[in-house]
Amino acid sequence: MTSNGECLWLTSEQQLIWRDYLAGVSRINDRLDAELRPFGLDLGEYEILVNLSEADHLEMRMSELAQCVRQSRSRLTHTVARMEAKGLILRKSCQGDRRGVIAVLTATGLNLLQTAAPCHVASVRAALVDVVTADDFEALGRAMKAVVEVAD
Template identity: 55%
Template sequence: MSEQTRWLDPEQQRSWRALIMGMTLLNDRLDADLRGSFDLSLAEYEILVRLSENDGALRMAQLADSMAYSRSRVTHTISRMERSGLVERRNSTEDGRGVVASLTPAGMELLVRAAPVHVNGVREHLVDLADGADFTALGRVMNAVADHLVCDRPDIEIR
């Protein structure tokens, strides 16, 4: 038995395309702002943020899960950041088996300088363009999408 396709109506299609275009342009702009000012990618910035929010250190697997990235992508990004002196890796003191990424003082200093640029960009290019109710609704929708899709990602552990 074949399932019939539920095509998007014209309004849904416009909204879908607006979402795709808006997210692509927003991510590109936020990435370009960080690269231009700090030679830091948006993904690298997010890693610094995640580490800073977790007392400066996270197991590599937890870091990948928190960003919905593959472990190999996080490993490659951390390797670049390690060469730049922003993070360092060490064996876990909890069990000696896992690897922990730790924020260095240079990484924290860069995060402190980059955060205002990033937050101002998020405000200017997203938050301030929507009224509060629309922005809150957007958050609810994207949380529902994430909750729905995380079950398709066996590599992500919900914590």
Template identity: 50%
Template structure:
């Protein structure tokens, strides 16, 4: 096996900025949601996806997909959210293996409160500190990445 195609200095610098920056940005978001609303970032993601679904409910497997989590992780996390009263599980008529996760009224209210703060954080630490064109580039980049991952 020959020498790999190393990144050049500029590529390396940009890649590293992403690695560091995205970890740190995620930390900020997580800390913020936890301290102000008692929700972890991944719990928040779950509530968001449910809130966007028709009837505020999704099958566990779909929810896992949308939230980029393993089914097992989702099961555990949903148990916690259910204990907090933000989510409720109910059997799925038609497919007895299936389970729907529903957002409760309380869950929706909690999400609404959290989202108001969250969007300000997203602005404060990302959107408002970069050029608009660079946000668009970010979108292009990760849509391409997702497409690449999905294609196998």
């Protein structure tokens, strides 16, 4: 909106770029999900495994994990419960905070991540990194960093 309340419409070129962005993100996410399916994972579950694998002692408070992944707290709770049933994660109470819950990456979860990671990285390369020029990839990184920083 402009200062006088009028909508500042996108130009034709901006509309095309925006729509290409939406289509590209959808295509990348669909491809990454499909490539993870043989491992019994989806992209959201893989992201949880990665974040836990990088955390101290392979564990993280659920509230902190929710901030790190692209899921609402409610969806994260359901996803972690599903992963817990598969033996990939376990949940434990937080000492000193009866309401706090900690998600812990199990050995099974870590092994699955280590098995799936090479395929996932190859998929990321094939879906995006190797498709665009290095300059365009760096520009994308700067653009997304700006988006993230303005949203915080």
